[in-house]
Amino acid sequence: MTKVLVTGFGPYADTPTNPAQLAAEAVDGRVIAGASVVSRIVPGAYFESVAATVQAVDEVGPELLIMLGEFGGRSMITVERLAQNLNDCARYGVADTAGEVLNGQPTAPDGPVAYWATTPNRAMVIAMRRAGIPADLSDAAGTFVCNHLLYGMLHHIARHDLPIRAGWLHLPHLPEVAALDRNLGAPSMSVDTAAAGISAAIEAAVTHTDDIADPFPSRLQI
Amino acid sequence: MTKVLVTGFGPYADTPTNPAQLAAEAVDGRVIAGASVVSRIVPGAYFESVAATVQAVDEVGPELLIMLGEFGGRSMITVERLAQNLNDCARYGVADTAGEVLNGQPTAPDGPVAYWATTPNRAMVIAMRRAGIPADLSDAAGTFVCNHLLYGMLHHIARHDLPIRAGWLHLPHLPEVAALDRNLGAPSMSVDTAAAGISAAIEAAVTHTDDIADPFPSRLQI
Amino acid sequence: MTKVLVTGFGPYADTPTNPAQLAAEAVDGRVIAGASVVSRIVPGAYFESVAATVQAVDEVGPELLIMLGEFGGRSMITVERLAQNLNDCARYGVADTAGEVLNGQPTAPDGPVAYWATTPNRAMVIAMRRAGIPADLSDAAGTFVCNHLLYGMLHHIARHDLPIRAGWLHLPHLPEVAALDRNLGAPSMSVDTAAAGISAAIEAAVTHTDDIADPFPSRLQI
Amino acid sequence: MTKVLVTGFGPYADTPTNPAQLAAEAVDGRVIAGASVVSRIVPGAYFESVAATVQAVDEVGPELLIMLGEFGGRSMITVERLAQNLNDCARYGVADTAGEVLNGQPTAPDGPVAYWATTPNRAMVIAMRRAGIPADLSDAAGTFVCNHLLYGMLHHIARHDLPIRAGWLHLPHLPEVAALDRNLGAPSMSVDTAAAGISAAIEAAVTHTDDIADPFPSRLQI
Numbered sequence: 001m002t003k004v005l006v007t008g009f010g011p012y013a014d015t016p017t018n019p020a021q022l023a024a025e026a027v028d029g030r031v032i033a034g035a036s037v038v039s040r041i042v043p044g045a046y047f048e049s050v051a052a053t054v055q056a057v058d059e060v061g062p063e064l065l066i067m068l069g070e071f072g073g074r075s076m077i078t079v080e081r082l083a084q085n086l087n088d089c090a091r092y093g094v095a096d097t098a099g100e101v102l103n104g105q106p107t108a109p110d111g112p113v114a115y116w117a118t119t120p121n122r123a124m125v126i127a128m129r130r131a132g133i134p135a136d137l138s139d140a141a142g143t144f145v146c147n148h149l150l151y152g153m154l155h156h157i158a159r160h161d162l163p164i165r166a167g168w169l170h171l172p173h174l175p176e177v178a179a180l181d182r183n184l185g186a187p188s189m190s191v192d193t194a195a196a197g198i199s200a201a202i203e204a205a206v207t208h209t210d211d212i213a214d215p216f217p218s219r220l221q222i
Numbered sequence: 223m224t225k226v227l228v229t230g231f232g233p234y235a236d237t238p239t240n241p242a243q244l245a246a247e248a249v250d251g252r253v254i255a256g257a258s259v260v261s262r263i264v265p266g267a268y269f270e271s272v273a274a275t276v277q278a279v280d281e282v283g284p285e286l287l288i289m290l291g292e293f294g295g296r297s298m299i300t301v302e303r304l305a306q307n308l309n310d311c312a313r314y315g316v317a318d319t320a321g322e323v324l325n326g327q328p329t330a331p332d333g334p335v336a337y338w339a340t341t342p343n344r345a346m347v348i349a350m351r352r353a354g355i356p357a358d359l360s361d362a363a364g365t366f367v368c369n370h371l372l373y374g375m376l377h378h379i380a381r382h383d384l385p386i387r388a389g390w391l392h393l394p395h396l397p398e399v400a401a402l403d404r405n406l407g408a409p410s411m412s413v414d415t416a417a418a419g420i421s422a423a424i425e426a427a428v429t430h431t432d433d434i435a436d437p438f439p440s441r442l443q444i
Numbered sequence: 445m446t447k448v449l450v451t452g453f454g455p456y457a458d459t460p461t462n463p464a465q466l467a468a469e470a471v472d473g474r475v476i477a478g479a480s481v482v483s484r485i486v487p488g489a490y491f492e493s494v495a496a497t498v499q500a501v502d503e504v505g506p507e508l509l510i511m512l513g514e515f516g517g518r519s520m521i522t523v524e525r526l527a528q529n530l531n532d533c534a535r536y537g538v539a540d541t542a543g544e545v546l547n548g549q550p551t552a553p554d555g556p557v558a559y560w561a562t563t564p565n566r567a568m569v570i571a572m573r574r575a576g577i578p579a580d581l582s583d584a585a586g587t588f589v590c591n592h593l594l595y596g597m598l599h600h601i602a603r604h605d606l607p608i609r610a611g612w613l614h615l616p617h618l619p620e621v622a623a624l625d626r627n628l629g630a631p632s633m634s635v636d637t638a639a640a641g642i643s644a645a646i647e648a649a650v651t652h653t654d655d656i657a658d659p660f661p662s663r664l665q666i
Numbered sequence: 667m668t669k670v671l672v673t674g675f676g677p678y679a680d681t682p683t684n685p686a687q688l689a690a691e692a693v694d695g696r697v698i699a700g701a702s703v704v705s706r707i708v709p710g711a712y713f714e715s716v717a718a719t720v721q722a723v724d725e726v727g728p729e730l731l732i733m734l735g736e737f738g739g740r741s742m743i744t745v746e747r748l749a750q751n752l753n754d755c756a757r758y759g760v761a762d763t764a765g766e767v768l769n770g771q772p773t774a775p776d777g778p779v780a781y782w783a784t785t786p787n788r789a790m791v792i793a794m795r796r797a798g799i800p801a802d803l804s805d806a807a808g809t810f811v812c813n814h815l816l817y818g819m820l821h822h823i824a825r826h827d828l829p830i831r832a833g834w835l836h837l838p839h840l841p842e843v844a845a846l847d848r849n850l851g852a853p854s855m856s857v858d859t860a861a862a863g864i865s866a867a868i869e870a871a872v873t874h875t876d877d878i879a880d881p882f883p884s885r886l887q888i
Contacts (some may be wrong), residue, residue, distance in 0.1 A: 075297070075409040082750055084780065084805065091803070091884040104879070114750065114780035122369070132398030134410055137757070139750065140806035175415050176354030180299070181439050186296040187409030188356055194399050213770070217403050218757040296658070306526055306558065306583065312663040313581070336528065336558035359535070361528065362584035435548070440535040519741070519844070519853040576842030580852055619859050620798030622741070625883050631741040631853030632800055637841050661847055 002035035004202055005062035007053055008160060009044040009069060009145070013094040014182050018044075019171040019194055020068035026195035033206040035064070042056045044145055045098035047106075050152035057153075057164065064165050064205055065118070065153060068198070069146035071170035072177075075187035077197045078138035079121045079130055080168040082153035084114045088143035096145050115154035119167030120204060120211035127204035129216075133197035134189075138219050141168060167205065169198060224257035226424055227284035231266040231274055231291060231367070235316040236404050240266075241291035241393040241416055250415035255428040257286070266367055267320035268309060272329075272374035279375075279386065286343070286387050286427055287375060290420070291368035293392035294399075297409035299350055299419045300344045300360035302390035305373035306336045310365035318367050329373045337376035341389030342426060342433035349426035351438075355419035356411075358440050363390060389427070391420060446479035448646055448649050449506035451497055453488040453513060453589070457538040458626050462488075463615040463638055464512035467641075477650040479508070488589055489542035490531060494551075494596035501597075501608065508649055510563070512642070513590035515614035516621075519631035521572055521641045522582035523565045524612040527595035530559045532587035540589050551595045559598035563611025564648060564655035570650035575661075577641035578609060580662050585612060608623035613645060668701035671728035672870055673719055674737060675710040679760040680848050684710075685837040685860055686734035691862035699825050699872040701730070710811055711764035712753060716773075716818035721820075723830065730831050730871055731819060732785070734864070735812035738843075742851035743794055744804035744861045745787045746834040749817035750780045754809035762811050764852070773817045781820035785833030786870060786877035792869035795882075799863035800855075806836060833871070835864060842887035 008024030011017065021041055028039035038060050042052040057065065071078065087102035095101045121137055126137035141147040150168045157164050170196050172178075178188035230246030233239065243263050247294035250261035260282050264274040279287065293300065312394050317323045343359055350357035363369035372390045379386050394400075400410035452468030455461065465485055472483035482504050486496040501509065515522065531546035538547045565581055572579035585591040592611045601608050614620075615638050624634035674690030677683065687707050692707035704726045704803045708718040723731065726869050753768035787803055794801035807813040816834045823830050838844075841874065842853035 043765055054370070064718060075407060081752075083781065084748055084854075086747075093883055112778055112780075113782055114748065116752075116777075116779055129401045132401050132405070134397055134400040134408075136406070138806075139809065140804075144806065172409075175356055175411070178356040179351045179354050183441065184358070185297060186356075187394075188411070188415075189397070190412040190415050192414065193410075193412050216756060217406065254627075290666065303530075304528055304558065308525075313603060315661055334556055334558075335560055336526065336556075338530075338557055360584075365583065438534060439520075439537055519851060529698070573845045576845050578841055578844040578850070578852075580850070618854075619800055619855070622800040623795045623798050626803070628883065629741060630800075631838075632859075633841070633854070634856040634859050636858065637854075637856050661850065 002037050002206060003060055003062040004024065004037045004066060005060045005066045006037055006039040007042050007056065008039065010041055012044040012097050015070055015177055017174055017177055019070050019113060019191065022191045023035060023171060023194040023198055024068055026191055027198050032199055033203045037202065043097060045096045046100050046102060046145055046148050048098065049145055049149045053153055056155055062112060066146055066194060066202060066205065067149060067153065067168045069168065070173065071142065072173050072183060073186055074170060074172050076134040076136045078170040078193065079124050079136055080117060080135055080141040080150060080170060081121055081139050082116055082148050083141050083152055083154055085111045086143055087148055092136045092144055107148050108155050111155050115151060116168040117150065118160045118165040120208040121167065123204040123208040124201040127200045127218065128197045129156045131195060131196060131200035133200060134219045135197060138170065146170065149171050169201060178185060224247050224428060225282055225364040225394055226257050226259045226282040226286045226288060227278060227282045228259055229264050229278065229289045230259040230261065232263055232266065234319050235267040237292055237399055239396055239399055241292050241396045244413045245313065245393060245416040245420055246290055252421060254421055255425045257428045259424065265319060267318045268322050268324060268367055270320065270365055271371045275371060276378055277295050284386060287338045287423060289390050289401060291372060291392055292395065293364065294395050294405060295408055296392060296394050298356040298358045299416065300358055300392040301346050302339060302341055302363040302372060302392060303359055304336050304338055305363050305369050305376055308365055308409055310351050310393055311433065314366055329370050330377050333377050337373060337380065339372065339389035340387040342430040343389065344436065345426040345434045346417055346423040349422045350419045353418060353422035355422060358417060360392065368392065381405060391423060446650060447504055447506040448479050448481045448508045448510060449500060450481055450483040451486050451500065452483065455638055456488040456541050459514055459621055461618055461621055461637065463514050463618045466635045467615060467638040467642055468512055470635055471642050474643060476643055477647045479650045481646065487541060487542045489594050490544050490546060490589055492542065493589055493593040497593060497597055498600055506608060511597065511612045511648060513612065513614055514617065515586065516617050516627060517558045517630055518614060518616050520578040520580045521638065522614040524585040524594060525565055525581055525583050526558050526560055526616060527556045527585050527591050528600055529595055531585055531592055532649055535659050536588055536613055550574060551592050552599050555599050559595060559602065561594065561611035562609040564652040565611065567648040567652040567656045568645040569586045572577060572641045572642045575640060575644035576623060577644060579641060582614065590614065613642060669726055669728040670703045670730045670732060671722060671726045672703055672705040673722065673733045674705065675707050676707055678710040678763050681736055681843055682780065683843055684841055685736050685840045685857065687836060688857045689860040689864055690734055692857055693864050696865060698865055699859050699869045701872045702707060703868065708813040709744040709763060711762045711813055712766050712814050715811055715815045718818055719815060720822055728830060732821065732857055732868060733815060733834045735800050735836055735854065736839065737808065738781055738849060739841050739852055740802040740836060740838050742802045746783055746807040746816060746836060747803055748780050748782055748805050749785055749813050750867050751777045751817055752809055758792065758810055771814060774821050777821050777851050781817060781824065783816065783833035784831040786874040787833065788880065789878045790867040790873040792882060793866045794863045797862060797866035799859060799866060801863060802804065804836065810858050812836065835867060
């Protein structure tokens, strides 16, 4: 049976409850299009996040790796298309959960500038929209731990030539986090809505080995 | 037993599913702080909306009237503080559900410029935030059917000196509506989240006859 | 010769340079559609602002009063349609320039809930857009000193039955203010662009005693 | 004398007047920190844009190449950090000025996933902010002609090992373009403000061969 590894993060910075944790837990154990989902929560720290996800990959043996993170300020689930070899905390004014602050350092000193995610991104966006979940493509995964982990896993998979497709879904704040004074005004999405979107995206990723060619309109232009 | 009348609208314009309808139906029959909630769906047309709500008030006999509407583009449940005696469809580029287009006409030719809602608005916002629901005050209910109905009911209650407190909650798009091409990028809120917020707001309105004095930060400045 | 009094404010809160001051000074002395513009900078404090503007009206004797303020976060020049009898600093987390914090107090304890501006607002918006200046109508002048002064002057003019039409233009941040860390990401508008918009709006106000009927699309829905 | 080549584009899609053209023309001939600026307007078409810029580089012989484009919806001048080997018109719903629509094709079939701009990007952002111009870093140059030209020139310079540093500045809409119905609500920036920012950025790029290490806050997180 095809296995899908889903990863999430716990609390960090201004986010006491991480949608990536709750949504990963919500889809854990689901069987989607004949594939079984196994979820793991990994550390929200630059270098530990990659080590923990590599270990989870070794243990679970997935054909598909879907990593989840929070992107406060976004209103839709966004499918990241690209990860770059650059870490830059300054943009967010925060340290990672290990207290590490990186401002300009690469993830892999010998790695390429960037990798593309190997998931069928258009198919995943269209599947989520058809399921009634606001979703879009993104070309900017940020320069914090999310981009780092996506880059790190794509680099790991490429160097070891592993038969694993890997991609990233960014989730909006949870409502209870957007209700806090410090995040006020930010859009939000409930765990149930996020989990429904993730399931639709996984179904699309499992059933499409190539991406679809159909273009579609997008609003996430910045 | 105290009665709370909640009103919602059905589909209109670019909104095939109205959060105000689904949320009104979700709280219908709930008993909140000893008050029983009765929900009614009223027409989304300027003048019929007031007539239908006046009739529902006559039938239900509420002490508290909470009207619901959709405000596409907002990320939070907003408590409207003011309704003005002006209808202006041009801003939205749409007609009401009866095909009526008003651009500058008053709701009540002999009425005052504006009314304030008579609900404890600060208490309602704080109660929703404490319940984990993004919420804020608003001073602009728009110039479409929502503002019209709020003005119309406050005018009706004032002229007839009815012992009814009345206010308005604006809801973001539903996720399935924000997932449509024409609304893409707009923030959204699930029915469950909206209904939890409405319940918290009703509890605050039932238990506070005066509003609270505590100010709080706000982000809805436009 | 028709006289137009334009007022602006100086620095306050997070705004070390006020576009309302620089733009008022930029149009001072201009002759527009046969009307001469006289500008005055008034205090950015709740009650002093009204007293100073009343005094300026007495001295200048204008037929038209155009008051200017800054509305950080807006991208367009906005023509305010309504002022309400409510002051609420909490929304902004700031005091006025006299250190006064009002949270719920009226401007005029015996005044009506709201006044409408008596300027031809649609004509002013259309004239600005035709001049290439982003502009829109607004129904929410806020609850800080701007709304207070607009309400205060409309109340003064109404009580004394003065033959003066009065309205309000809100300006975006200046670029140098939007470049500060604390305002980063906010849209901005240069003094030259703002002054060109104000001149176009004044020309429309001088030449239209009635507002135009043509509706137009609007994006400032929140 | 050090030479700086600045490129801009003409009208396209919903932009009848391109800030990149007007700003390029405004800085043409300026001498900045001892370097002379030469501006050229290049075609807004995928493949012609690279050919024309390569030819301009050959003719002018610059040490520094600063390319300009419009990014409607952004409020600040943004310094692009990365260009990717992917063209995708679907996001924008437009063709290039030659009528070409690319949805997924690479710029260089044999090229790497991405290049980083070789300008001192942090220094340029800080210099613009100090000059009073709203500015920020960006990691997403889009997937239209701007990203294509930036990728194309970085690829050309890398393959031919040319001693030219190259980067990109994205400009907001001009006010007259943001005043059009179809762009209403978008932030804007005047030509004078944009040209002042570009000059400050060029001065920083000429005087910093290495980027500065100081991080700074950013708001362009999406």
